[in-house]
Each structure stands twice: as structure tokens, then as C-alpha cells.
Amino acid sequence: MKQLGRIMAFTKKLTPYYVIILVTSIFVTAANIVVPFIIGQATDTAVAAANGNTPVGQAVTTALWLAAAFLAIDVLSTVTSSIGGYFGDVMSQKMRAILSVRYYEKLLTLPQGYFDSELTGTITSRLNRSIAEVINFAKSFANSFFTTLMTVVAVLIVSAIYSPWLALLLAIVFPVYLWLTALTSKRWQRLEGEKNEEIDLAGGRFTEVVGQIRVVKSFVQELRELKIFSHRYVKTVDVTRDQSRHWHWMDFIRRAFMSLIFFAIYAIxxxxxxxxxxxxxxxxxxxQLIALARQPIQSMSYIVDTAQHAIAGSKDYFDVMALVPSRRPALADSMSSEGVPDELVDLISDDDESQPSHPTSPSSVEIREEAAGDVAVSFEHVTFGYDDDPDVLSDVSFTISRGERVAFVGESGGGKTTLTSLLMGLYAPRSGEIRVFGRDVSNMHVGDLREEIGVVFQDAALFSGTIRENISYARPQATEEEIVAAAKRANARKFIEGFHSGYDTLIGERGLKLSGGQKQRISVARAILKDAQILVLDEATSALDTRSERQVQAGLESLMEDRTSLIIAHRLSTIATVDRIITLKDGRIDEVGTPAELAQTDGIYATLLALQNEGTKKAKKSLKRYEIEH
Structure with a gap:
């Protein structure tokens, strides 16, 4: 029950709804209790008239008044029940909104490491399953729990007036029934947890396969994927057999005990x-009163069943909510200004322990203005590794001046992309400091830090929707002129305006309706429109053919103007004009210098350059093999 208490505390702003549901439940309960009295009185009136103890006319008049009273109570009870049902439905949906938005907000604040170890589909499945189970319980709880509880109390009181033995037997039924239910709960919840894990893993694989369906079909692995997916659900069936067998055996014991008690009650x-x-x-x-008491006891199995689902589901939910964010962006503070309805903002904003407070951070402009000197980025003795793995970077130090273009070259796994991930605050170093415009990134708001950085990835990473929405992703309020100007600078305007719908063209999931070069140029336009002071190019042209590479490279040259640029590239043609090259080997800086300086050494860059310049078939093959392997 502790988990249910956490849910109630987490949604305490729904208290007015709980109160209304409670009040309507009291009225419905009172009506349910009054009805047996009316029927009992009508029965005595009819028996008295049949025995000649009451005149027939008087009995008929009394019966009609009792029938009218029954009608009035029934109508009022129906209206009140409908009101309570309405508020119960709204309450449960608002609870879904609160739990869903807080879960989503929490995910957006978690460190990148969490997503590295979780399947996307598993995260989605956990959201859908956990919250659905909690909401199902909330609805059943709102619609029947209060009425059931008050009905039982009222029946106990009335029964005690007629016979203490009746009240005693009824008083025994409930605690024993709940005790027997508690015996079932521990094992049942453990099995439910096992089943939920299989469902989440199946959902995770399902989402992954749908997202990579071309790969699955290309390698003819449909049957294999179906077997993996089916195996998960076969295991849930096996667990359910054990779970259901245990539950229904215990349910038989509960019901048998209840039947014995009610046998004694009816006998009395x-x-x-x-x-x-x-x-x-x-x-x-x-x-009729005993029937009123027996009905909630029989329906208690359903309430307990939904409660146990909610407890098992909410455990997964609160496990995620208990995770510690690296540095939480001020999401809740800006929600009302980002189009989220004020009503929902009021509901989800709360001063609880799951939402840690953070100091006010200066704006990006203030960060740049207060930074001294010409240094834009600096790494000072930075060491980093993933989770408990060995270090990927060891004692890395370098500085990049404002407006400087610096390329990173090195073997695969040497830490090039890791450097940029650390710069963007996706991970925290094990030791050392990273500074942007003179400020330690560990003391900056993540949002403010990332406002300073524009990124063009190897994978364009577009969203479903229109070209316009993707270009303006970082600046949704951008004007038409600004969007068109960004597309022009990215060398993308011509092909965009060639589409029938132009900037309103729907590009499909992850931009699947576009070619690789088109997607990448839209990605460049997106970075241009963001207008960040620091630019990260993470192998932005390595997946393109020569023609597409030239088109994208033209956009990148425009993008890099007057910006501090960090470039990760394997193709030497993309880094020939940089100011400096930093080579990495085994997680450490090997060489630092201009392209001309490093071309004269025996390092990685010189080796690659020599292979490229040699021009022989063997050299080209060696160079290509290096690019693939490294």
C-alpha cells in the first residue's frame, strides 16, 4: 500500500476531485441504505393489509408514498452517481496527464548514460503499461472504493441494532478476507514483476525492429525477429499460469470462507x-442489507487485483522517478510559455523531493560577455570512462580560441566523439574541468550550455513532420525569411523548393523520404538557424557520396563562418582548411599542430596524408581500409 500512498501524494493537487468523489459516494451510500428500509416497510404494510390488520385503502396510500420515495431516491442517487463518475473520469485522466508529463520531464533531464543502457521501446512500454495500470486502479478506486467502504460501515451499524451476532459475523468477514488476500499479494507481485519485464523487453525489441525494418528485411531476418518476440510472450503465458493458479486457489479459499459466514448470517x-x-x-x-454488504466483498477481488497491478506498475514508474538527473534544465519554469496549458502546468509543478531546485543561471549572452580572453573551449586534465569501464580519455588538455577551426583525428574508440559529448554536458568527466567561454560547464545550466553549441551529426537525426519544422527545431518562432535564408546558406533551398509543398513537405519518420545529402543539408540549415557560437561537426559528411559531400561541405563552410568549430572527420578533404589538428591515440593527445606542421611528422595525420597523396591503387586501398576501420 506504500506505493499507492506515493501515487496519492504525487497527485495531491487532485485533492478537490477526491473530495467531490467522497461526497457523492456518501450520498449514494446513504441512498443505498435507505432503499432496503423502504422495501421492508412496504413489505410489512402489504402483509398487514393481507392479514386484515390495516385497511386496504390506507395500505395502498402508504405503498404509493413509499414507491414515490423509492423513485425520488433512485433518481437522486443516479444523478449523484453520474456526477461522481464524471469527476472520477476527469480525475483519472488528469492523473494520467500528471504521471505522463512528469515521467517525460524526468526522462528529458536524465544523463545520456541512462539512454545508452535502455532500449527506446522499453522506456515507451514502461510508460504505457505502468501508467495504464495505475489509472485503471484510480478509476475503480474512485468509482467504488468509498461507496463500498461506507456501505460496509452502515450495514454493520444497522445489523448491530437488530442482532449483535449479525454484526459480529460481518465484522469477521472483512479482516479475514483481507488477510487471506495479503497472503496472496507477495508472490503475485513478484510474478507480475517478471511478466512486466518480459513485456517491456518485447516492446523494446518491437520498437527497435520497426525502426530498423529495412535492415531486418534486407537480411531476411523476419522469422528470427518473430521468434524472439514470440518467446517473450510465451514466457509471460507461463508466468501467468503460475500466477493465476496461485491467485484463484487463494480466491477459492476466500470465497469458501465467505460462504460459511453468510450461511450463518442467513440462518440467524x-x-x-x-x-x-x-x-x-x-x-x-x-x-437486502446483507446483499449490499456481500456485493462489495465479492467485488473486492477486482479492486485488490487492480491495486496489485498498480503497485507492481508504479514500482517501475517510481524507480525511474527516483533517478538523479545530471543537471536539470529549468523545464517546469518555461512550460507555460512553451504552449503547455496553464491548467496542466499548475498540476504538474510541485515542490516535492523528485523535483530538485537549481540556482538561477545567467543567459548565454551574459556568459559570453563575462568571459575573459579569447578562449572559447578548454579541456583541463580531463579523464573520462563509461560507467565502470576503463578510461576512454586520459588527462586530456587543450584550448580552442574564439573563431578557430580545430579538427580531431584518431583511431576508432580513441575518444573523438566522446570529447564532444563531454563538451555538450551529455556526460560528466571523472576528473578535470571543461570550460566554455571561461565557465566550468559543471556549474552551468545544461540548457544554457547547449544554447552555445550547434551540432551536425553524421546521422542527420530528423523528426517526422515538415521540412520547415525540422529547420526551425531550435527556434520554432523563426520567421519565414530566416528559415529560407538558412536553407539557402546550407545549399538546400533549391531542392526544397523543388518539392510540390516546398517547406511544408512531409519527410516521414527520420526523414526517410529524403536522400542522405538532402537530410544532411537540412541538418546544416537547422544548425545555421540556431546561430550558436560553438559548432560541432561529428563526421557530418562521412556517410555521403562525393557529389552530396561537396554540396553539404559548401553549406558547412557557410555555417563555420565566424564560429568556433570542432570537427571530427575521417576524410582529409574536409579538414584541409582547419586552423589546427589534434590527434588522439589510446585516449590521449598525440599531436597538436596545423595541417602543414603535422604533415611533416610521422603521426596519424601524416600517414593518412601520405597514403592519399601517393595515389596508387594499393595506397587508396590502405587509406579506405583505415577510414573504415578507424
Whole structure:
């Protein structure tokens, strides 16, 4: 029940809804309790008239008034129940919104390492499954729990008036039933956790395969993927068999115990009626009251079942919510200005322990203005490794001046891309300092840091939607003129305007309707429009053919104007005009110098340059093999 308490605390801003549901439940319960009294009174009236103890006309009048009272109570109960149901539905959907948005916000603040070790589909499946199970419980809880609880209390009180033995037996049923349920819970939840893990893994693989469907089909691996997916769900069936067998055996024991108790209750009612202690109307009243008490006991299995699903599901949810973000962007502070409805912002903004506070950070302009000297980027004795793996970078130090173009060259796994990931704050170094415009990035807001950096990846990484939306991704408020100007500078305007819908052309998931060169030029236009002071080019042309490379390179030359540029490239043609080259070997800096200086050494760059300039078939083959392997 601790997990359910955490859910209630996490959604405490829904308290007004809980109160309304409670009030309507009280009224519905009162109506349910009054109805047996009306029917009991009507029964006694009819029996009295049949025995000649009451005039028929008087009995008919009384019966009609009782029927009218029944109608009025039934109508009011229906209206009140509908009101409670309405607020229950809205409450459950708002709870879904709160839990979903907070989960999404948490994901956006988690360090890159979390996503390195989790499948995208698993993260998505966890969101859908966990929150769906919590919401199902919330709806059943809102629609029946309060009514059930108050009905039981009322029936106990009324039964005690007629017979203490009736109240005693009813009082025994509930705690014993709950105790038997508790015996079931521990094993059931463990098995549910195993099943959830298989479902999440299956969902993760499903999303991954759909995203890579061309690869699957190209290598004719449809059957293999289907077997992997099916195997996960076969395991859930096996777990469910064990789980269900255990649950229903315990449920049989609970129901058998309940049947014995109600046998004794009905025996007391019938015997007392036969002896004249209860009237026929009293008997009818008590039978209906007992039925009111028995119904919630029988439905308790469903409530407990949904509660256990919610507990198991919410565990996965709160495991994610308990993760510590590296440096949380001020997402909640800017939500209302980013188009999120104010009502939802009010609901999800909260001062709880899962949302750590952060100091106010100066703007990007202020960062640049207060930075002294001409140094844009500096690494000072930086050492880094992933998780518990060995160091990828060891004692790396260098500085890059404002407006300087610096290329990084080295073998595969030498740490080139890792350097840029550290610069963007995707990971934190094990030791050393990284500074941007004189400020230690560990003391900067992630949002402010990344505002300073524009990136063009090897994979263009576009989103489904239009060309316009992708170019303006970093600046959604950009004008038409600014978008067109960025496309022109990226050498992309001609092909974009060649489409029937121009900038409103839908490009499909990850831009699959575009060629590699077209996607990359849109990526360059996106970086141009962002207008960041520091530019990272991570093998931005390595996946392109020669013609596409030239077109993209023209856009990159425009992009690099008046910017500090960090370039990772294997093709020497893309780094021939840089100011300096830094070569990396085994995670350490090997050489630093201009292209002309490094061409005279025996290092990596000189070796590659010699192979390229030799021009022989053997040299070209060696150069190509190096580019592929490194």
C-alpha cells in the first residue's frame, strides 16, 4: 500500500476531485441504505393489509408514498452517481496527464548514460503499461472504493441494532478476507514483476525492429525477429499460469470462507423471523442489507487485483522517478510559455523531493560577455570512462580560441566523439574541468550550455513532420525569411523548393523520404538557424557520396563562418582548411599542430596524408581500409 500512498501524494493537487468523489459516494451510500428500509416497510404494510390488520385503502396510500420515495431516491442517487463518475473520469485522466508529463520531464533531464543502457521501446512500454495500470486502479478506486467502504460501515451499524451476532459475523468477514488476500499479494507481485519485464523487453525489441525494418528485411531476418518476440510472450503465458493458479486457489479459499459466514448470517435471520423476533419486513430489510454488504466483498477481488497491478506498475514508474538527473534544465519554469496549458502546468509543478531546485543561471549572452580572453573551449586534465569501464580519455588538455577551426583525428574508440559529448554536458568527466567561454560547464545550466553549441551529426537525426519544422527545431518562432535564408546558406533551398509543398513537405519518420545529402543539408540549415557560437561537426559528411559531400561541405563552410568549430572527420578533404589538428591515440593527445606542421611528422595525420597523396591503387586501398576501420 506504500506505493499507492506515493501515487496519492504525487497527485495531491487532485485533492478537490477526491473530495467531490467522497461526497457523492456518501450520498449514494446513504441512498443505498435507505432503499432496503423502504422495501421492508412496504413489505410489512402489504402483509398487514393481507392479514386484515390495516385497511386496504390506507395500505395502498402508504405503498404509493413509499414507491414515490423509492423513485425520488433512485433518481437522486443516479444523478449523484453520474456526477461522481464524471469527476472520477476527469480525475483519472488528469492523473494520467500528471504521471505522463512528469515521467517525460524526468526522462528529458536524465544523463545520456541512462539512454545508452535502455532500449527506446522499453522506456515507451514502461510508460504505457505502468501508467495504464495505475489509472485503471484510480478509476475503480474512485468509482467504488468509498461507496463500498461506507456501505460496509452502515450495514454493520444497522445489523448491530437488530442482532449483535449479525454484526459480529460481518465484522469477521472483512479482516479475514483481507488477510487471506495479503497472503496472496507477495508472490503475485513478484510474478507480475517478471511478466512486466518480459513485456517491456518485447516492446523494446518491437520498437527497435520497426525502426530498423529495412535492415531486418534486407537480411531476411523476419522469422528470427518473430521468434524472439514470440518467446517473450510465451514466457509471460507461463508466468501467468503460475500466477493465476496461485491467485484463484487463494480466491477459492476466500470465497469458501465467505460462504460459511453468510450461511450463518442467513440462518440467524431466518430463524429469528420464524420465531417472531423479526417481522417479514425486517427479514426483507436485513436480506437486502446483507446483499449490499456481500456485493462489495465479492467485488473486492477486482479492486485488490487492480491495486496489485498498480503497485507492481508504479514500482517501475517510481524507480525511474527516483533517478538523479545530471543537471536539470529549468523545464517546469518555461512550460507555460512553451504552449503547455496553464491548467496542466499548475498540476504538474510541485515542490516535492523528485523535483530538485537549481540556482538561477545567467543567459548565454551574459556568459559570453563575462568571459575573459579569447578562449572559447578548454579541456583541463580531463579523464573520462563509461560507467565502470576503463578510461576512454586520459588527462586530456587543450584550448580552442574564439573563431578557430580545430579538427580531431584518431583511431576508432580513441575518444573523438566522446570529447564532444563531454563538451555538450551529455556526460560528466571523472576528473578535470571543461570550460566554455571561461565557465566550468559543471556549474552551468545544461540548457544554457547547449544554447552555445550547434551540432551536425553524421546521422542527420530528423523528426517526422515538415521540412520547415525540422529547420526551425531550435527556434520554432523563426520567421519565414530566416528559415529560407538558412536553407539557402546550407545549399538546400533549391531542392526544397523543388518539392510540390516546398517547406511544408512531409519527410516521414527520420526523414526517410529524403536522400542522405538532402537530410544532411537540412541538418546544416537547422544548425545555421540556431546561430550558436560553438559548432560541432561529428563526421557530418562521412556517410555521403562525393557529389552530396561537396554540396553539404559548401553549406558547412557557410555555417563555420565566424564560429568556433570542432570537427571530427575521417576524410582529409574536409579538414584541409582547419586552423589546427589534434590527434588522439589510446585516449590521449598525440599531436597538436596545423595541417602543414603535422604533415611533416610521422603521426596519424601524416600517414593518412601520405597514403592519399601517393595515389596508387594499393595506397587508396590502405587509406579506405583505415577510414573504415578507424
Amino acid at each position: 435471520i431466518f430463524v429469528n423471523t420464524a420465531r417472531g423476533n423479526f417481522s417479514v419486513g425486517d427479514m426483507v430489510l436485513l436480506i
